[in-house]
Amino acid sequence: MTLVQDAFTSNWVAPLGPHVDGFERELSDATGTGHALALSSGTAAIHLALLAMGVQPGDWVLCQSFTFVGTLNPVMYTGATPVLIDSESDSWNMDPVALRKAIEAGLRKGIKPKVIMPVHLYGMPAKMTEIMAIAREYGIFVLEDAAEALGSTIGARPAGSFGDIAALSFNGNKIITTSGGGALVSDRGDWIDRARFIATQARDPAPHYQHSVVGYNYRLSNVLAAIGRGQLQVIGERVNARRANFERYREFFAAYSAISLLAEPSPDVQSNRWLTTILVDPALSEGITRETIRLAMEKENIETRPLWKPMHLQPVFADAPYFGDGLAERLFEDGLCLPSGSNLTDADFDRVFDVLSKILRPLCASSTDSAN
Numbered sequence: 001m002t003l004v005q006d007a008f009t010s011n012w013v014a015p016l017g018p019h020v021d022g023f024e025r026e027l028s029d030a031t032g033t034g035h036a037l038a039l040s041s042g043t044a045a046i047h048l049a050l051l052a053m054g055v056q057p058g059d060w061v062l063c064q065s066f067t068f069v070g071t072l073n074p075v076m077y078t079g080a081t082p083v084l085i086d087s088e089s090d091s092w093n094m095d096p097v098a099l100r101k102a103i104e105a106g107l108r109k110g111i112k113p114k115v116i117m118p119v120h121l122y123g124m125p126a127k128m129t130e131i132m133a134i135a136r137e138y139g140i141f142v143l144e145d146a147a148e149a150l151g152s153t154i155g156a157r158p159a160g161s162f163g164d165i166a167a168l169s170f171n172g173n174k175i176i177t178t179s180g181g182g183a184l185v186s187d188r189g190d191w192i193d194r195a196r197f198i199a200t201q202a203r204d205p206a207p208h209y210q211h212s213v214v215g216y217n218y219r220l221s222n223v224l225a226a227i228g229r230g231q232l233q234v235i236g237e238r239v240n241a242r243r244a245n246f247e248r249y250r251e252f253f254a255a256y257s258a259i260s261l262l263a264e265p266s267p268d269v270q271s272n273r274w275l276t277t278i279l280v281d282p283a284l285s286e287g288i289t290r291e292t293i294r295l296a297m298e299k300e301n302i303e304t305r306p307l308w309k310p311m312h313l314q315p316v317f318a319d320a321p322y323f324g325d326g327l328a329e330r331l332f333e334d335g336l337c338l339p340s341g342s343n344l345t346d347a348d349f350d351r352v353f354d355v356l357s358k359i360l361r362p363l364c365a366s367s368t369d370s371a372n
């Protein structure tokens with residue numbers, strides 16, 4: 001019997017239930033953390049983490065600008081101020097140098113930032129050793145947005161185990177999915193307990209319904225947790241498939257000096273390669289841009305996407321302070337996410353490489369004397 005069938009035949013189609021407990025145990029094992037809380041989305045997980053850490057209106061939350069809006073929206077729900085930090089070029093994630101500048105700028109205004117929130121974008125781990133050292137130096141909590149990074153590691157330690165607490169997502173597009181879902185993982189049992197309480201309508205212990213603080217309905221259902229448990233069993237295969245996709249693209253693009261892929265910054269860093277991304281160097285690409293490539297692919301019904309548009313360029317965050325020198329903007333200008341699903345076939349790659357070869361022909365020195 002499958003895990004999902006079990007949820008139905010045991011008639012445990014209610015919110016919560018034994019699969020939620022099992023999924024939470026397995027998530028804390030998978031991330032090497034003491035406690036886990038299964039939730040309805042990654043966005044809800046980030047919101048609850050901020051509340052459990054005591055974030056208040058007006059507090060500074062230091063966020064990576066180069067990310068998906070799901071990182072930032074929960075900061076707005078709390079009334080805190082998102083302070084946007086640029087990326088560095090090794091991982092494309094939070095730049096420790098800009099981070100320190102932001103903290104010092106806050107301190108000069110008499111504001112001690114409350115939380116640092118790095119993201120492991122596209123599965124590539126952020127520079128957690130440097131970021132944690134800065135966080136400890138100033139006594140600031142770290143919330144890892146590991147929504148895209150389940151299965152990524154630094155020195156064999158899982159992404160999500162470095163900060164004080166981490167958020168995961170099981171949205172439909174992520175490396176494993178419950179169709180929609182998320183989780184918090186942490187060694188801080190008190191924070192996980194607090195988040196669990198707030199996520200379940202903040203019911204005070206009493207025989208009747210009694211409430212002294214505002215709560216939310218953010219838990220994951222037993223049926224979706226059963227799906228999650230099945231998905232967790234194949235995370236290793238998913239990571240292998242995504243990494244194999246990256247290798248195929250890397251070999252293909254080796255012939256084109258104008259196109260680069262993000263390498264793992266050191267041998268101890270392993271990305272789950274959730275998405276394979278490329279950068280088109282405008283100095284070498286003879287007028288071909290990421291948009292030329294995107295449109296040519298679209299014509300053949302192949303979906304690609306520009307990299308995340310940085311949050312400091314988004315109208316909704318126009319008032320947020322920003323620290324950096326524009327790397328995230330250049331990544332957005334020149335970068336493209338390629339088809340990266342775990343089920344891509346040889347025929348799919350043939351189609352993709354066929355379009356790319358045609359578009360990039362002017363850039364390939366050996367194209368004129370190749371066999372075809």
Ligand SMILES: *Cc1c(COP(=O)(O)O)cnc(C)c1O
Nearest residue numbers: 041042043068070071147169171
């Ligand atoms: C997907 C994602 C989120 C939000 O997760 P949901 O489950 O979709 O709410 C947050 N941050 C990042 C970086 C993400 O990719």
